[in-house]
Amino acid sequence: MKxxxxxxxxxxxxxxxxxxxxxxxxxxxxSQDSDIDKLLEYKKDIKTLKVYKIQVYQSVDIDMAKREKExxxxxxxxxxxxxxxxxxxYKVWVGNFATRLEADRALAKIKENYMYANILQPKTEx
Numbered sequence: 477m478k479x480x481x482x483x484x485x486x487x488x489x490x491x492x493x494x495x496x497x498x499x500x501x502x503x504x505x506x507s508q509d510s511d512i513d514k515l516l517e518y519k520k521d522i523k524t525l526k527v528y529k530i531q532v533y534q535s536v537d538i539d540m541a542k543r544e545k546e547x548x549x550x551x552x553x554x555x556x557x558x559x560x561x562x563x564x565x566y567k568v569w570v571g572n573f574a575t576r577l578e579a580d581r582a583l584a585k586i587k588e589n590y591m592y593a594n595i596l597q598p599k600t601e602x
Contacts, residue, residue: 528579528597532590533568541566551589555582569596 533544541559545568549557555571570586570593573579579595586593 526574526597528573528576528595529569529571530573530579530583530586530593530595531567531569532586532593534565536564536566538566541568544568548590552586569598 532548533541535541535544538559538561545557545559548568548570552570557568557570560567560569571579571582573582576595583593583595
């Protein structure tokens with residue numbers, strides 16, 4: 477029985493040595509446009525970009541949201557304004573603030589006429 481186990485072990489070792497001696501080696505060359513690296517860096521920057529917005533109004537009625545957006549633009553024309561539909565409400569969002577400090581400064585001005593305005597950080601697509 478010991479002889480049989482020893483023979484099997486020697487066969488396995490011998491087989492593994494012969495297969496490793498005949499292994500193939502190769503070199504892979506990847507050629508890509510240099511702009512791909514630039515795009516990857518740009519995408520990385522976009523992922524880490526945090527954008528703050530200020531919500532000034534919400535309603536279930538789109539016409540009221542449009543009217544409030546126009547009222548806001550008549551008072552404050554320095555920030556971009558958009559209407560977002562988020563079930564079940566239409567929301568008026570203001571700005572694309574890069575930092576929380578910038579959003580806080582704008583909120584201080586906006587709160588004079590929109591006391592329920594608040595800062596939010598919407599989820600960005602990745």
